[in-house]
Amino acid sequence: MPEIPISRASALALVGLLLAALALAGSRLAATGAASAPEVVAPLQTVAEGPSGRAALVVHVVGAVRRPGLFRLPDGSRVADAVARAGGATRAADLAGLNLAAPLVDGTQVLVPSRAEVRAADLGGAGSRPSSSPSGPVSLSSATAEELDALPGVGPITAQKILDYRAEHGPFASVEELDAVPGIGPTRIEQLRPLVTP
DSSP, rough: TTTTHHHHHHHHHHHHHHHHHHHHHHHHHHHHHHHHHHHHHHHGTTTTTTTTTBBEEEEEEEBBBOEEEEEETTTTOHHHHHHHHHHOOOOOOGGGSOOOTTTTTTOEEEEOOOOHHHHHEEEETTTTGGSTTTOEEETTTTTHHHHTTOOOOOOHHHHHHHHHHHHHOOOSOOOOGGGTTTTTHHHHHHHHHHGGOO
């Protein structure tokens, strides 16, 4: 009979040890799971990066270039880089009407005009769209949706957002005020700066 209380005490001690071991193992497993979670997220950030480790831009180069088409360029590239990637400008190109130093934005179309197109625009098209000709920048305070849409990196939706902002807040006081328009950031402002006026 004295053996029964000893085995009961031993069983209770054994159950206590098992519970303590399970609690310790559970806390270690929880800590291991929490530590490995960021490792799963990190590779997702590299999907949009090119082979050089820098994010890639896709631009469409058209006009007076040797090989027009879509090109993938590293983030931070300039219009000159896109023209070079398209095989360079042809002899008929008029690079004076193009800001080669402008930073590129993903999804931009780079149009390299020919001298004949610029001459035709100056002679015949200047009356119909004066603010979009190379001789003068587009006024943000008076431009139409079509004139804004013709700017690089500005599509019809962004052009309408500019018009909506202007209708709500009045004429633009500076080019930097474009930063308040949804969808336009510092890179786009730098690209548009030589092409627009308040």
